[in-house]
Amino acid sequence: NRRRFLAVGGAVLASPFIMPRGASAAEFNYKFANNFPLGHPMNNRMQEAADRIAAETDGRVALAIFPNNQLGSDTDTLNQVRSGAVEFFTLSGIILSSLVPVASINGVGFAFSDMSEVWKAMDGPLGAHVRKAITDARLHVMPHMFNNGFRQITTSTVPIEGPDQLRGLKIRVPVSPLWTSMFQSLGCAPTSINWNETYTALQTGIADAQENPLSTIDAGKLFEVQKYCSLTNHMWDGFWMLANPRAWRALPEDLQQIVEKNMTDAAMAQRADIDELNRTLRTELEGKGMAFNEPDPAAIREVLRTAGFYEEWHKSFGDEAWGLLEATTGQLT
Numbered sequence: 001n002r003r004r005f006l007a008v009g010g011a012v013l014a015s016p017f018i019m020p021r022g023a024s025a026a027e028f029n030y031k032f033a034n035n036f037p038l039g040h041p042m043n044n045r046m047q048e049a050a051d052r053i054a055a056e057t058d059g060r061v062a063l064a065i066f067p068n069n070q071l072g073s074d075t076d077t078l079n080q081v082r083s084g085a086v087e088f089f090t091l092s093g094i095i096l097s098s099l100v101p102v103a104s105i106n107g108v109g110f111a112f113s114d115m116s117e118v119w120k121a122m123d124g125p126l127g128a129h130v131r132k133a134i135t136d137a138r139l140h141v142m143p144h145m146f147n148n149g150f151r152q153i154t155t156s157t158v159p160i161e162g163p164d165q166l167r168g169l170k171i172r173v174p175v176s177p178l179w180t181s182m183f184q185s186l187g188c189a190p191t192s193i194n195w196n197e198t199y200t201a202l203q204t205g206i207a208d209a210q211e212n213p214l215s216t217i218d219a220g221k222l223f224e225v226q227k228y229c230s231l232t233n234h235m236w237d238g239f240w241m242l243a244n245p246r247a248w249r250a251l252p253e254d255l256q257q258i259v260e261k262n263m264t265d266a267a268m269a270q271r272a273d274i275d276e277l278n279r280t281l282r283t284e285l286e287g288k289g290m291a292f293n294e295p296d297p298a299a300i301r302e303v304l305r306t307a308g309f310y311e312e313w314h315k316s317f318g319d320e321a322w323g324l325l326e327a328t329t330g331q332l333t
Ligand code: X2X
Pocket: 035, 092, 095, 148, 174, 194, 195, 211, 212, 216, 237
């Protein structure tokens, strides 16, 4: 029967791209989606985790990785992990705030001064507070975040020396009220665009600027469409490993423990990989044609303060969450 043959042929052709070897034999075939290309530490470390999970569960749990927003933009994939179309998804807490408002608190401008402060807060009481809010919003979340890093501003037009060059800047920001508010407070004209459309937006001049850690600028090849990189370190951003709660509960407890432990190990290794890249990539990006400068962050931060940004977001997050943030960072207003 020709039709039947065609259907089977299609399935055989498609399967190598979406299923790891032996996946059909597994009891739990779960998808992990993320926004980075293969070769990025997120995917390298999660592939190691997937291999260990398969080995330690005797093949009962097969995790297939879908890199590079293959299944949709970050905004779309959040809907898919809520519905169960995707079982695992790493999403920036700041973008997750469309569903869980307090999840953007780690992105408050110039809050953390270094990575040790970041992990003290996010592996500690502030992270626990955010995780409870995520759980209350009916998503399962792993205990430890993955790293994106301190964010830097790139442009195709002029280097950012201070507040003057920010005024009126057409800058792409991820889809999130905190990002829009912060860059509006800095006097920019921010436009919300998902990551998977950012390269094209910069290439076609929909935006002249964007902001990301060096490792992400490199992973997205933004050096092809941006000339200047100004090291503002204006906010820190990382990813929560979200899981569809029904898919999570379907795993017996011993399998849950194996998955969680290996995802924690992956997060710890990925954090170190990303720190190293963010520390060392400047020279490589200069080699690819980008020009770097180091503006004084104090002048930029002062613009946020006088615009009332800190008061506004203190009120929005509430005293409890804000207090947990300031317990690590010191007073921000
Ligand atoms: O969208 C971005 O800029 C990115 C890749 O950094 C995030 O996932 C927040």
